[in-house]
Amino acid sequence: MELGHGRKPIVERIMEPAEAKEKIKNLVQIPIRSQIANEVIGISYGFFSPLQGFMGKADVDSVCKKMRLADGTVWSIPILFDLTAEEIAKLGLKPGMSVLLTFNGNPMAIMEISEIFDYDKKEMCKAVYGTDEAKHPGCARTYAYADKFLAGNITLVNRPKINAPYDPYFIPPLEMRKRFAERGWKRVVAHQTRNVPHTGHEWLMKGAWFQTYAELPIDKPYVGVLVNAIIGAKRKGDYIDEAIILTQDELRKSGYFGDHNHLTSLTFWDMRYAGPREAVFHAALRTNLGLTHHMYGRDHAGVGTYYGAYDAHNLLATVKDELDIVPVYSMNWLFCPHCGEITSEGLCNHKSEWQKFSGTVVRSIVVDGVKPPRLIYRPEVFDVMMECGEKYGFGSPFVTDDYLEKRIPVFEIPPMK
Amino acid sequence: MSEEKFPINIWINEDRYAKLSKAGLGDLCEEMLAGLKVLRVYADAAQRDKILKLFPTAKFDSATTKSIELLPKDVKDKIFDTIVEKESVDIMAAFLAKF
Ligand SMILES: [Zn+2]
Numbered sequence: 001m002e003l004g005h006g007r008k009p010i011v012e013r014i015m016e017p018a019e020a021k022e023k024i025k026n027l028v029q030i031p032i033r034s035q036i037a038n039e040v041i042g043i044s045y046g047f048f049s050p051l052q053g054f055m056g057k058a059d060v061d062s063v064c065k066k067m068r069l070a071d072g073t074v075w076s077i078p079i080l081f082d083l084t085a086e087e088i089a090k091l092g093l094k095p096g097m098s099v100l101l102t103f104n105g106n107p108m109a110i111m112e113i114s115e116i117f118d119y120d121k122k123e124m125c126k127a128v129y130g131t132d133e134a135k136h137p138g139c140a141r142t143y144a145y146a147d148k149f150l151a152g153n154i155t156l157v158n159r160p161k162i163n164a165p166y167d168p169y170f171i172p173p174l175e176m177r178k179r180f181a182e183r184g185w186k187r188v189v190a191h192q193t194r195n196v197p198h199t200g201h202e203w204l205m206k207g208a209w210f211q212t213y214a215e216l217p218i219d220k221p222y223v224g225v226l227v228n229a230i231i232g233a234k235r236k237g238d239y240i241d242e243a244i245i246l247t248q249d250e251l252r253k254s255g256y257f258g259d260h261n262h263l264t265s266l267t268f269w270d271m272r273y274a275g276p277r278e279a280v281f282h283a284a285l286r287t288n289l290g291l292t293h294h295m296y297g298r299d300h301a302g303v304g305t306y307y308g309a310y311d312a313h314n315l316l317a318t319v320k321d322e323l324d325i326v327p328v329y330s331m332n333w334l335f336c337p338h339c340g341e342i343t344s345e346g347l348c349n350h351k352s353e354w355q356k357f358s359g360t361v362v363r364s365i366v367v368d369g370v371k372p373p374r375l376i377y378r379p380e381v382f383d384v385m386m387e388c389g390e391k392y393g394f395g396s397p398f399v400t401d402d403y404l405e406k407r408i409p410v411f412e413i414p415p416m417k
Numbered sequence: 418m419s420e421e422k423f424p425i426n427i428w429i430n431e432d433r434y435a436k437l438s439k440a441g442l443g444d445l446c447e448e449m450l451a452g453l454k455v456l457r458v459y460a461d462a463a464q465r466d467k468i469l470k471l472f473p474t475a476k477f478d479s480a481t482t483k484s485i486e487l488l489p490k491d492v493k494d495k496i497f498d499t500i501v502e503k504e505s506v507d508i509m510a511a512f513l514a515k516f
Contacts, residue, residue, distance in 0.1 A: 199451075335450055335451040337448065342451070355448070355449065355450045355451060356450075357450070358450075361449060361450060364426065364428070364486070365428055365453065367487070367490065368427075368428050368490050368493055369490050370428040370429075370430050370433070371430055371432075372428070372430055372450075372451075372453050373430065373431065373451050373452040373453055375451035375452060376450055376451045376452075376453060
């Protein structure tokens with residue numbers, strides 16, 4: 001038995017199609033949007049263990065007020081399924097009913113409705129995001145929910161078809177744990193990312209690898225880095241998903257890492273930008289994936305100026321005895337011309353000479369397509385990023401209106417056989 | 418009082434640096450990051466306005482750097498080529514005359 005977050009067993013809530021075909025006959029159907037489909041996958045494959053479904057009011061209330069599920073397990077972000085009162089009335093939904101959730105018009109999951117409730121969104125925002133300002137993207141997402149929430153367990157009845165080029169990177173928790181065991185890794189450190197890696201990012205991973213390796217013997221490779229890209233709602237100007245996942249993997253393929261210490265994967269999740277609370281959520285998610293360590297830099301998963309640089313670290317410290325994943329804190333890496341290398345701001349003392357990785361400069365280099373020195377971008381990584389822009393990004397490795405409208409869906413729910 | 422000038426940043430990698438040096442302009446570059454250099458080409462106010470009109474994606478960063486940003490890649494490539502060809506960074510008038 002594999003134990004996940006909260007030391008609860010990880011259970012895949014998936015019904016085989018032969019059995020499901022009978023079960024879904026005559027169920028009321030509810031079409032769901034991509035956020036909810038992402039979360040159905042998160043629940044049913046155990047990424048969100050111990051959650052078995054969308055939350056009820058007691059859990060939501062406890063998550064908001066105590067950062068715990070009603071049973072006491074640490075949990076930081078409400079996982080909600082919303083519908084309008086009109087839809088609920090029209091479909092005649094009631095607790096005790098089972099319904100069929102559909103995506104792209106095809107059956108995806110059964111939901112056993114246990115409760116229909118409402119919750120003060122402003123209060124939810126203040127608790128989760130520390131603000132109720134509508135311009136915070138997490139608050140905006142909360143305010144966009146319909147007025148009623150449905151709780152209930154989820155069972156996947158039709159597995160998603162992951163489209164190329166994403167398919168090799170969808171590795172659910174139980175499978176991930178097998179991969180780690182095959183590689184003989186005793187410790188694995190998670191790198192949360194939504195970036196195409198420049199060498200500053202590469203060194204964040206390398207630094208975390210050293211920190212994680214610590215006192216382990218060196219006769220065999222015992223420590224891996226898992227890149228776990230968050231794939232979900234995109235904003236204009238983000239890197240396109242194809243470029244993120246393929247360039248991260250390129251670091252391994254081109255030998256900057258290797259099979260013995262590096263693996264790239266993805267998780268479907270629409271970023272909430274909840275800063276400290278998102279950091280705690282990431283800890284739970286990566287515990288379920290079988291990781292032992294988790295990288296956190298400054299202002300982890302933050303947005304704007306809502307959170308202090310170390311707020312996430314401080315919040316993690318309050319629950320550290322209940323988490324089964326060790327936070328690895330990362331300082332920034334930069335180029336020092338005096339040292340002639342990428343170095344840590346915690347190491348080098350040529351402060352007046354430092355050349356930092358500025359987001360604007362890096363972005364401008366990419367936009368201009370001027371191949372930078374290998375100490376900024378690995379040439380293979382830069383080439384893959386540019387190819388992805390051509391092949392998937394309508395000419396740009398950054399998200400544009402065209403990309404938002406016409407991109408290849410990451411997954412589809414196929415018709416049921 | 419001299420007229421205000423607005424920079425366009427042209428990124429200079431090793432390839433480009435070799436070309437610039439051949440044109441005798443290598444010294445005009447400034448180190449930016451890990452061996453990547455920047456060459457600043459300046460526009461005056463009238464030229465800036467013409468650029469913003471010709472290339473609608475471009476933005477003028479009026480708040481901080483006073484630089485002209487987000488020019489299309491091919492435009493910046495052409496600016497660079499013109500600099501190498503004319504062996505001078507004072508090319509904005511000649512460059513804009515092409516449009
Ligand atoms: Zn140094």
